[in-house]
Amino acid sequence: MEKRILDYTEWQDTADTLHLFLQMAGKVKIERSEKRPGWGHIRMPLSIDGIGTGIIPGNGGSFEIYFNLRQHHVDVQDTNGRKSRIPVEDGLSVADFYAQLMGALEYIGEPTRINTTPQEFHVQTPFEQDTRHHSWDRQAVAVYLDNLHFAYRSLTRFLAPFRGKVFTPQYWFGTMDLSGTVFAGQAAPYGGTDQIGVNCFDEKFVEYGFWPGDVNMTKPAFYGMPYPFMAAIDSYATMLKPEAAVFQPQLNEFILTLEDAFAAPDPEQAVVEMCRSSFEIVQRIDRWADLDWITEPMTYPAVPSSG
Incomplete structure (x- = not known):
């Protein structure tokens, strides 16, 4: 692409x-x-x-x-x-x-x-x-759609093998992101009272997604958001891949910008690496109870090569 x-x-x-x-x-x-x-x-x-x-x-x-x-x-x-x-x-x-x-x-x-x-x-x-918002740049919309498709392919490569409860990548209208989630199946009660949080943050999970930027962070980026939230990853930071990926404490999220993903030799694989390595860090800090089953490799036969 x-x-x-x-x-x-x-x-x-x-x-x-x-x-x-x-x-x-x-x-x-x-x-x-x-x-x-x-x-x-x-x-x-x-x-x-x-x-x-x-x-x-x-x-x-x-x-x-x-x-x-x-x-x-x-x-x-x-x-x-x-x-x-x-x-x-x-x-x-x-x-x-x-x-x-x-x-x-x-x-x-x-x-x-x-x-x-x-x-x-x-x-x-x-x-x-609202009469203020009335702009429609067709070329910009086309770029956004292309980026959503790239994100869907990349995130699906990471999310597909997980067993148990998984949300495959879909669009969330609140924050304009495309994301999927891996759930632990373990309760993790939320301390707040807001309606969004109470009905979202009730079990351990890691959400992985792509959003096009906003007024606070203008660069489009991929993210990994663990819940319960993490304020730091300390010595595990060296495990995060690829090199351009970072953990941002102010967001409680792992971040890989779209620009850095596209700069990699294999952009989709760069996104997968960020997801896999950040998931491993989360497990090092707070290992899920049924992790071995959740991550057990699938046994489908390999797709035969065409002759």
């Missing part, structure tokens, strides 16, 4: 607009879906052409909201054949998109009221009032 990198500052207006558009769809999914542990019900699957909600329970059927980031439109459709399409172009504000999305849901018979305050976002203007 072509190695294209966007610093968040280079496409912030479009990134924020896209983020808020996707948040609306995610909030519809929250309201309609059966609840799962760890907010598993709000994850949004990546596809070749974009990001969608997946199947959402409806009124006697099902529906979905799909963002085609290649053709630049959003389809709202149900299992009864009703469909509404929203073209996305530069100048379409968050407020205008919100009105059109609500209208599309009404049209297919699935009106849904949502909390219109942005989630985990640096601006709290309600969707229906």
Whole structure:
């Protein structure tokens, strides 16, 4: 793939607009879906052409909201054949998109009221009032989609062999990242009271993902976030691979920037190395009870080479 990198500052207006558009769809999914542990019900699957909600329970059927980031439109459709399409172009504000999305849901018979305050976002203007965000740079969106596909391939290589409970990489609308998680199956009660944390941080896990940067850290990067959180890794720092990967105490996360991954001879393998080495460090500091079973090698036969 072509190695294209966007610093968040280079496409912030479009990134924020896209983020808020996707948040609306995610909030519809929250309201309609059966609840799962760890907010598993709000994850949004990546596809070749974009990001969608997946199947959402409806009124006697099902529906979905799909963002085609290649053709630049959003389809709202149900299992009864009703469909509404929203073209996305530069100048379409968050407020205008919100009105059109609500209208599309009404049209297919699935009106849904949502909390219109942005989630985990640096601006709290309600969707229906936000005329500030209205940018749509098609080239930047294409780069972002390419990077999501690279992240999906890389993270899947690491996550696929694990046994037990694993979230494969999908999109999280709150923080605009694509991530998957390995769970220990061991309770680890959360000390806070916020709704997001209480329903997320309740068992040991390590989340691995990619996010495109934000107002606090503008470089797109891969991360590994252990829970319970770690403030330091001390003498184990030398185990972290590749050399460009770091542990950032202020984030409680392992970090490998997209730029550093792309600079490696094998970019996907560089991401896998960061994931594997950081997972090993986590186990050195706090070994999971059933680690041997969770990491037991699979026994599938090797794929035969073509003649």
